[in-house]
Amino acid sequence: MLEIEGATHRYGELTALDNVSLSARQGEFLTILGESGSGKTTLLRVISGLEQPTEVGKLMIGGENVVGVPPSRRNCTTVFQSYALFPHMSVAENIAYGLVVRGISRDDARKQASKALETVRLPGFEDRRVSQLSGGQKQRVAIARAIVTRPAVLLLDEPLGALDERLRLNMQNELTDLQRQLKTTFVYITHSQEEALAMSDRIVLMRSGRIEQLGTPSELFDLPTSTFAAEFMGFENLLPGVARSVDGNLVSVALSGGSPVVGIAANPAGISQGDLVTIAIRAERLSHSDVSRKQCRHLNTLAGTKIDQRYRGKYSDLDIETAAGKLKVRTWDNASLPEEISSVSWRAEDCIVLPTAANRKT
């Protein structure tokens, strides 16, 4: 449905998009995730045709080669965070505009606009003025306007960014429902990992104009391939170490202080014995043991002492000092927090072994 190969875009000296290739299937919800300035909007503008890329090997939308094709002739539409509605037109006129421009009669266009309004749950809003709408309603109208022309690909640039938290969560669900109903390919930009995880079939994590990792939400969440991806996806604990041996996807690591641990690697071929590595563990995947409970539940155990504890309501966060460095532990068991802690432990599958940037060949 969407295919891009080797897209590069420069603004003067600055490379905003660096040799990006990706594709999206028919009916797929693909999310472009990344921090501000990572090139997300530039990628969307290259797809929609608002930006002419400096270089591109291939750009196909809905089976058509669109290199050099103007935006209005591409089978895609964009929904912006700023809504970009025409203030002097009614809701129905805003939605029907794209159809009228394409030569569809005003009557037919209005009928289709009414149907699109029903789809975005705003039936009966045809004659409202844009100024009479709330932020959430404006965004629904913008979405109705984008889907009314039945594009092969819908591009959405942080469409929920201007909405408050509760409305944003509701709209997340509505958008994924809408996407399943329409079976249109969605390319959705966000800087929020929670939003990406909740909505997407696949996530493209961008970093400085390049694709850092592309995969399903659970692949990005549970098996990051780089320290950057691990940090972005919220791994609280990153510790340096040296690879001792690699066996399948299991990697044995000596942490600083000498403690041996075992973890898994997304890409074990990229790690050799003696390489500097980083292990990444989520705070909630660590278990703590008090002095009375010497038995460790998991494969990896480090001696440690509690240096701080913060009550967060639903859970508590502990800081544990170990020979390998400080570890953050999150526990939901507020009721039985021990006074003292003697060790921290975790399973090998919750311990992600990553090549340290300095080892990387690229």
Ligand code: ADP
């Ligand atoms: P994102 O949407 O991920 O925040 P952008 O694609 O907007 O990132 O920007 C990527 C980089 O390109 C940033 O460094 C940004 O400052 C730069 N940039 C974006 N648009 C322009 C422009 N029109 N002229 C010059 N630099 C730009």
Ligand code: MG
């Ligand atoms: Mg942007």
